[in-house]
Amino acid sequence: MSGGERALRLARAYLSRVAEPPAPALASFVAELGPVRAAELVRRGEVPPAVDSQTSARRAEDRAEDDLRRVARIGGRLVVPEDEEWPAWPFTALSVAASHGLRCGLAPLALWVRGDADLAGLVERAVAVVGSRAASGYGQHVAAEFGFGLAEAGVTVVSGAANGIDGAAHRGALAAGGRTIAVLACGVDVAYPAGHQALLERIPRQGLVVSEYPPGHTPARHRFLTRNRLIAALGDGTVVVEAGRRSGAKNTAATTAALGRVLMAVPGPITSASSQGCHELLRSGEAVAVGSVAEVIESTGRLGDDLVRAGRCDGPGPPQGDAMRVHEALGLAGGRSAEAIAVESGVELARVRALLPELELVGLAERDAAGWKRSQRTTGRGDA
Amino acid sequence: MSGGERALRLARAYLSRVAEPPAPALASFVAELGPVRAAELVRRGEVPPAVDSQTSARRAEDRAEDDLRRVARIGGRLVVPEDEEWPAWPFTALSVAASHGLRCGLAPLALWVRGDADLAGLVERAVAVVGSRAASGYGQHVAAEFGFGLAEAGVTVVSGAANGIDGAAHRGALAAGGRTIAVLACGVDVAYPAGHQALLERIPRQGLVVSEYPPGHTPARHRFLTRNRLIAALGDGTVVVEAGRRSGAKNTAATTAALGRVLMAVPGPITSASSQGCHELLRSGEAVAVGSVAEVIESTGRLGDDLVRAGRCDGPGPPQGDAMRVHEALGLAGGRSAEAIAVESGVELARVRALLPELELVGLAERDAAGWKRSQRTTGRGDA
Numbered sequence: 001m002s003g004g005e006r007a008l009r010l011a012r013a014y015l016s017r018v019a020e021p022p023a024p025a026l027a028s029f030v031a032e033l034g035p036v037r038a039a040e041l042v043r044r045g046e047v048p049p050a051v052d053s054q055t056s057a058r059r060a061e062d063r064a065e066d067d068l069r070r071v072a073r074i075g076g077r078l079v080v081p082e083d084e085e086w087p088a089w090p091f092t093a094l095s096v097a098a099s100h101g102l103r104c105g106l107a108p109l110a111l112w113v114r115g116d117a118d119l120a121g122l123v124e125r126a127v128a129v130v131g132s133r134a135a136s137g138y139g140q141h142v143a144a145e146f147g148f149g150l151a152e153a154g155v156t157v158v159s160g161a162a163n164g165i166d167g168a169a170h171r172g173a174l175a176a177g178g179r180t181i182a183v184l185a186c187g188v189d190v191a192y193p194a195g196h197q198a199l200l201e202r203i204p205r206q207g208l209v210v211s212e213y214p215p216g217h218t219p220a221r222h223r224f225l226t227r228n229r230l231i232a233a234l235g236d237g238t239v240v241v242e243a244g245r246r247s248g249a250k251n252t253a254a255t256t257a258a259l260g261r262v263l264m265a266v267p268g269p270i271t272s273a274s275s276q277g278c279h280e281l282l283r284s285g286e287a288v289a290v291g292s293v294a295e296v297i298e299s300t301g302r303l304g305d306d307l308v309r310a311g312r313c314d315g316p317g318p319p320q321g322d323a324m325r326v327h328e329a330l331g332l333a334g335g336r337s338a339e340a341i342a343v344e345s346g347v348e349l350a351r352v353r354a355l356l357p358e359l360e361l362v363g364l365a366e367r368d369a370a371g372w373k374r375s376q377r378t379t380g381r382g383d384a
Numbered sequence: 385m386s387g388g389e390r391a392l393r394l395a396r397a398y399l400s401r402v403a404e405p406p407a408p409a410l411a412s413f414v415a416e417l418g419p420v421r422a423a424e425l426v427r428r429g430e431v432p433p434a435v436d437s438q439t440s441a442r443r444a445e446d447r448a449e450d451d452l453r454r455v456a457r458i459g460g461r462l463v464v465p466e467d468e469e470w471p472a473w474p475f476t477a478l479s480v481a482a483s484h485g486l487r488c489g490l491a492p493l494a495l496w497v498r499g500d501a502d503l504a505g506l507v508e509r510a511v512a513v514v515g516s517r518a519a520s521g522y523g524q525h526v527a528a529e530f531g532f533g534l535a536e537a538g539v540t541v542v543s544g545a546a547n548g549i550d551g552a553a554h555r556g557a558l559a560a561g562g563r564t565i566a567v568l569a570c571g572v573d574v575a576y577p578a579g580h581q582a583l584l585e586r587i588p589r590q591g592l593v594v595s596e597y598p599p600g601h602t603p604a605r606h607r608f609l610t611r612n613r614l615i616a617a618l619g620d621g622t623v624v625v626e627a628g629r630r631s632g633a634k635n636t637a638a639t640t641a642a643l644g645r646v647l648m649a650v651p652g653p654i655t656s657a658s659s660q661g662c663h664e665l666l667r668s669g670e671a672v673a674v675g676s677v678a679e680v681i682e683s684t685g686r687l688g689d690d691l692v693r694a695g696r697c698d699g700p701g702p703p704q705g706d707a708m709r710v711h712e713a714l715g716l717a718g719g720r721s722a723e724a725i726a727v728e729s730g731v732e733l734a735r736v737r738a739l740l741p742e743l744e745l746v747g748l749a750e751r752d753a754a755g756w757k758r759s760q761r762t763t764g765r766g767d768a
Contacts, residue, residue, distance in 0.1 A: 138653055138655070141655070142654060142655070266654055267651030267652060267653075267654060267659070267662075267663055267666065267673070268651060268652070268653055268654070269522055269651075269652055269653055270526060270650055270651060270652070270675035270676070271522070271525070271526070275651070276675070278651075279651055279673055279675045282651065282666060282673040283672060283673040283674070283675070283679065285669075288667060289651070289663055289666040289667040289673075290667070291654035291660070291663045291667070292654070295667065
């Protein structure tokens with residue numbers, strides 16, 4: 001890293017901690033003067049009043065060096081707008097929204113990420129899958145199916161790592177051997193929710209854990225709302241799987257619509273409180289109904305691509321293809337041995353043995369006396 | 385009845401049997417010459433070729449006198465366009481559709497009805513509630529709730545008396561002490577489906593059983609499709625509660641849209657085959673999502689009326705108000721005695737005792753050791 005590059009990264013790291021996002025005055029100040037000069041002036045307090053009010057409380061807290069070291073220790077880094085992997089195109093919608101005075105706008109000043117994947121590459125084809133923490137069994141099943149199916153189709157699954165729908169979506173994508181991004185409302189080194197510590201350590205191996213908050217930042221209610229705009233912006237569209245009338249997912253939904261992204265909602269029983277928010281979105285016409293992965297892909301306008309990809313499935317495919325093939329080789333009525341599934345799917349036995357518990361975890365496979373079969377809850381991915 | 389009136393009714397009775405509806409050439413012929421003269425010429429075979437091909441097979445079958453007697457014996461009559469109770473306005477949409485060459489068009493030549501209610505009065509405020517015969521428990525529950533709630537709000541529930549959704553909707557309306565119309569694809573004296581014989585005998589006491597087919601006519605596949613246009617035409621809108629991909633309810637839905645009526649669909653689990661047809665209607669934007677009786681009423685554009693009615697509920701209300709009051713007086717956690725419910729609801733004990741089994745029948749009430757309570761499946765009508 002050159003000296004200039006290093007100064008730039010240190011400046012952005014400092015700026016990411018000095019103000020609570022979104023900080024429009026600071027963002028304009030940085031855009032005008034460049035991050036290095038802006039950071040210098042902020043540190044000295046030589047800023048216009050609007051910037052001062054956003055930065056005065058924390059301007060003496062310069063932990064940039066330490067933050068970069070901390071995140072490096074857990075396999076992370078700071079991605080800045082000057083990097084090639086900065087998702088410039090997805091964030092354009094945020095800037096446009098901000099220029100229209102929409103509160104949901106404003107690209108982040110930098111992103112802390114954990115994992116090796118290239119961020120821009122990961123969001124080239126991405127769909128956000130979000131919903132209630134208090135999800136029903138139905139909602140978690142659908143989220144896992146969608147996460148699995150999208151990942152399998154080569155689409156990155158973006159979500160917020162929360163309990164309920166988010167977690168199920170991430171797990172589905174992981175089980176498919178696909179790619180997923182968790183956007184946090186706290187530092188990428190903070191395990192929140194605590195029960196998702198293992199999940200958050202697993203995600204960087206197949207995708208990225210991302211946050212605009214510096215290491216050690218704890219979550220707060222307003223940070224979830226601020227974070228939601230990044231989830232909406234990073235996907236080509238957002239699927240709301242389940243949402244109560246007051247679910248935070250409705251905030252992500254509103255942002256999705258404001259950003260001009262495709263908003264989708266999954267219908268559910270009208271007798272279920274967890275689906276009320278989805279029904280409101282459908283009834284108002286804000287969201288389009290989606291009942292399968294194919295419909296999500298169709299709605300986000302990438303069907304052509306996927307038909308081409310599907311045509312390639314006969315040859316040796318990407319890793320996510322294995323999970324699909326194993327799933328399709330599962331017994332329907334009674335179980336089958338892993339050996340039989342390996343023969344049927346053409347996937348090597350060791351990989352079959354690794355994938356089966358993954359499929360079980362997301363509710364796509366179950367065991368009986370004879371071996372492995374498809375879960376009773378699911379008879380085909382496309383219909384689920 | 386005057387001689388002219390009698391001749392008219394006999395002519396329409398004859399015409400209703402002589403051609404298989406919809407018979408556009410015959411309809412034009414009748415519109416041009418009047419029913420008495422048209423019937424005379426049809427009987428003699430002195431008709432244009434198009435009319436001849438629609439009537440030659442049955443023109444010798446003049447059972448008008450007998451048909452009128454048969455239907456009178458079961459408390460029925462023939463309603464003709466010349467009657468005040470002819471639903472002229474609801475059928476206008478059919479004529480308009482026919483004039484645009486739509487197959488779903490064409491008002492019936494006459495309607496055989498069973499029951500005392502005034503047909504035009506009954507459809508002044510009406511909503512069709514339709515769906516699959518192979519309905520899920522969820523679908524039947526929703527149909528019963530909607531039937532109950534609509535009837536309670538003074539809206540006539542129109543359906544087709546089929547197994548599954550139709551039957552549940554009718555039963556819900558009956559349980560509320562409200563009004564319902566069953567439009568059959570066979571004679572009003574034919575019990576089809578056989579399991580609905582009791583239902584079909586019950587409906588005329590609170591509404592009407594209606595058919596354009598003469599007494600004794602048996603149902604046939606094409607007659608269901610032809611019948612569906614009348615269901616669509618008689619409602620201000622149609623709610624599809626559940627429909628598989630190939631359900632006949634989708635035909636009623638298409639007709640509803642073609643007639644310019646409000647088409648509504650109830651969301652359900654995307655994992656349920658019974659909801660696939662509803663989701664297709666929602667996804668394509670053909671139908672608006674409805675999740676409660678209030679939303680159905682709002683969608684059919686009568687909200688103002690209903691708020692006024694709701695305001696009157698404190699005073700002595702129409703019969704359907706009793707069922708609502710009894711339902712609201714049911715225990716939530718544990719059961720209550722009929723006496724306690726009478727006190728709580730202000731509905732007289734005999735009526736409470738009559739209504740409780742009705743509510744049980746449609747799944748709105750259940751018994752326990754202590755008495756009657758709300759069904760576990762339902763905690764509030766508006767949310768169901």
